Amino acid sequence: MAEILLYGAASSASYALMAVGFTLVFGVARVLNLAHGAFYACGAYAMYGFCAAFGAAPAIAVLAAIAVLAAVGAIVNRFFVEPLRARPMAVLMSTLALSIVAEQTLLITFGSQSRNIPLILDGPVSLLGVRIGAQGLLLIAVAIVVIGALWLFLHKAKLGKAIYATSQDPVGAQLVGIRTSTVFAVVFAVSAAMAALSAAIVGPMQTVSPEMGLMPMIKAFSVVIVGGLGSIGGSIAAALLLGYSETIVSYLVSTEWAQIVSLVAVFVTLVVRPSGLFGK
Amino acid sequence: MQKTRIKLAIGVFAALSSSVALAQTSDKPVKIGIATAIQLDRGKDTVSAAQMAADEINAAGGLAGRKIELVVADEGKTTNEGVGAINKLISEKVDVVVGGYNSGITLAQLPHLSRAKTIYLGVGASAPAIQDMVEKNYAAYKYIFRVNPLSSIDISKSIGDFIVGKVYGERGFKKVAIVAENAKWARDMIEPAAEIAKAAGVEIVFEEYFDPATPDFAPLFSKVAKSGAQYMIPMLAATPSDLFVKQWYDMAVPVEMGGVDTGSLDADFFQRIGGKSLSETAINYITRAPLTAKTIPWWDEFVSRFGREPQFTAPGAYDAVHVYADAVKRAGSFASDAVVSALENTRHTGVRGTITFDKRHDLVAGPGLVNALWIQWQEGGRRVVIWPKDLATGPMISAPWLKKP
Amino acid sequence: MRFFNRTDSVVSLAALALLAAVPLLTSDNYVLGILITAICYAIWAGSWDLLSGLTGRENFGHSLFIGAGAYAAAYLNTAYGIDLGWGIVVAPLVSGTLGALIGLPTLRLQGPYFALATLVASAIAHTLCLLLWRVTGGEEGLSGILPMAGSQSDYYYLVLTIGFVSIAAMKLFALSDAGLVLRAIGSDEAICRAAAIDVDAYKITTFAFSAAFAGLGGALFAGYQLTAAPDLLSSGLSITIVVMAYVGGMGTIYGPAVAALFLALIVEYLRGFGEYRLLVYGLILLVVVRLTRHGFVDPFWRWLKGRLA
Known part of the structure; x- marks a missing residue:
């Protein structure tokens, strides 16, 4: 069952990258960012743009897309979230409206047809006797490195610790001189960058289309709820749980029932233990 | 002698009035409604191909002397938008509706088309259930035809x-x-x-x-x-x-x-x-190959005019407009019932093959026909x-x- | 028990008269069809507001109840030949029951958790609808519903009457003591419990009513479209309704209903924009959210009344 081990890991990796960014924004800024899927889609299209318009090498295009989306994240926070902070419902509506505008703009600009972004690593690879695309292994490696780096950042670096403190107690953080507006901007930027990274690495193995952000965002919701809103450790655990559950169900039952697994897991979590695995 | 003169007079009067009737409507354009998902390439190609056919007919003098005009309505992705599109076209008094892609949406549109007695030439949906309606209730659904693609x-x-x-x-x-x-x-x-x-x-x-x-x-x-x-x-x-x-x-x-x-x-x-x-x-259902004598010239013209190769709905839409025009000519009238009868006897060689309909008004497959x-x-x-x-x-x-x- | 104030009553009746006059001015099925759709949206938005506006628990899965009502009526008609009229009676019972069942485990959730739970519940319903294709017709839905006897104008009057009565009833409820209790629950649930109010009973009953009215609207809509399709269970529809309620002013019942009516008409009008339609819709939404505090319809109406007095 080496196959389940590897395929499940690849699934979990993509879910983890999306979910960690989403839970970061919620945990720190207390915002349910419905535009997270739009960050994902725009990240993929940004990479497409860099490859198609400038003929950039895939690896460079990925880095460029991440940079662009980090900036977009900060801008979204500054103009569409910050001014409405006092009313959570308004923020929700605002991010929702943004996601509609983003999807429609992509549709009108690029058309409804699928696009393709190139793989960084092409070709099948044989590991543990399992046939897997090389990019899949890259995804697993990148997810581990990036999430690990984020964890270190939040616990060791000065800015990271400031972010962590804000998530615990925004008022207290301000009292000790932490600029919460900077913290929120950074968090949104990181979240968008991670979504873009996920899209840039997973996109070549799937497809690029204007509505591509919806499913990953719903998966991210599911992972974050099961793991606990605001908990990065929870997101990682839940990503592994859901990613492997889907793969196991695909193998043992049928691919037909695999997608409903995460939905049911979410509902059960909310009914039995709403705060999730590691939530507050 | 008296009776014959009266009959002659009546005959002349009838001929004159019908030609007057046709002449009175001759400056009104023939409106062909296109119901399709215009945000998708398949929808855009439906419109483009229909336009190609309309332009050809207009260049040759129009249909019964009248110019063909296309009226486009967006079906969108939901049955609500689809039904709205059909009702919009009906309120614009189109003579026929060409289009379709999603079987679910097409099925929802049928009762509305039937109520308005508007002819529908499907070019994209393949569910047998659509043409089953013709069999189940001929009087109400005889207006529905499938020109493309072949049924499931x-x-x-x-x-x-x-x-x-x-x-x-x-x-x-x-x-x-x-x-x-x-x-x-x-x-x-x-x-x-x-x-x-x-x-x-x-x-x-x-x-x-x-x-x-x-x-x-x-x-x-x-x-x-x-x-x-x-x-x-x-x-x-x-x-x-x-x-x-x-x-x-x-x-x-x-x-x-x-x-x-x-x-x-x-x-x-x-x-x-x-x-x-x-x-x-x-x-x-189509590729750049000599399926009929018209296929390759049509393909090349589509590419040169629109800058892209046609999707599978395109040949259907193109053929549908010609099939309709042909039926109207044979019926000698634009009245729905007359055109329906003429459509039933269609034998038209289009760009995919020769189009004929069975008693369910479904496209017939087979050698020499459409494959x-x-x-x-x-x-x-x-x-x-x-x-x-x-x-x-x-x-x-x-x-x-x-x-x- | 409070009743409507005079200005509100007069204006509502005037609006009703205006809508009732439409079939006398035109027999165009297109226009009647748009209005029927808009009235259904008004019922859905108003019913959403009944729970979510009063208690502040935003329901992001309202389409579940709409779809349940629509499919109930459609199924009875296509599988058993039962007249649509009965379907319209049965649909709210089905949806209401579902509302109570789903409310039981979910209404005790706080904050965004209720929103996410309802969103997921309707996503599960949507997926099940596609998986159980033998019963529900899968992605094609249940089509070929036999329309009720009478013309499109007759059906329009039926929908208009049921719509008006429903919204009036919901507004009466909101103005009543029960409505006050719900608002109190929305403000501070703990104090209500401490005051020996059966908070759970209030919430679940209201959720059941909210779901029932939504199902009623769903059945009316299926009776117009003559089809029940899975897109009635989509999260897109749920979100559209939340947006309409927000623009209308949450908690006022009539605000969401009026906003829904206008927004449904606007989206249809935007057909002229072709492929830019949804983009324009999103931009309008962005502007409204940015510039208004409590939605648009309710504050506007209050301002207007103030000027008229």
């Missing part, structure tokens, strides 16, 4: 035929796997095809359904390979073909594939996924017809990683 029943027979004749007959693959998205259309289509295959001795060693939103097909492909299947028949419509085919190629699944893959019908499919559909076969083509992506992105034998333009190739050295 015919496609199903074609799949069975392909498996028996090509996959088993020529390639010698006795074990076949069927993988389909869990949609009703797929289940309806697989059953008859499987019966035909099994009757000829083919073994269906694996059959599984999947959610169209599946992001990772590795487990499925792995199971297919392990089942001992030598050929895989996918059934894809809502599933993103790019994703499915790329993953099949990247994993170098040791099983060749061909079946119903709506996404792979796009002209730029091969090129946009970096050539990864090499050796994939899919059922199609489903099995088209394979080969080197350099060439699309080669590999089945049926009498329309084939080349031999079938193997998947590149399975070629014997």
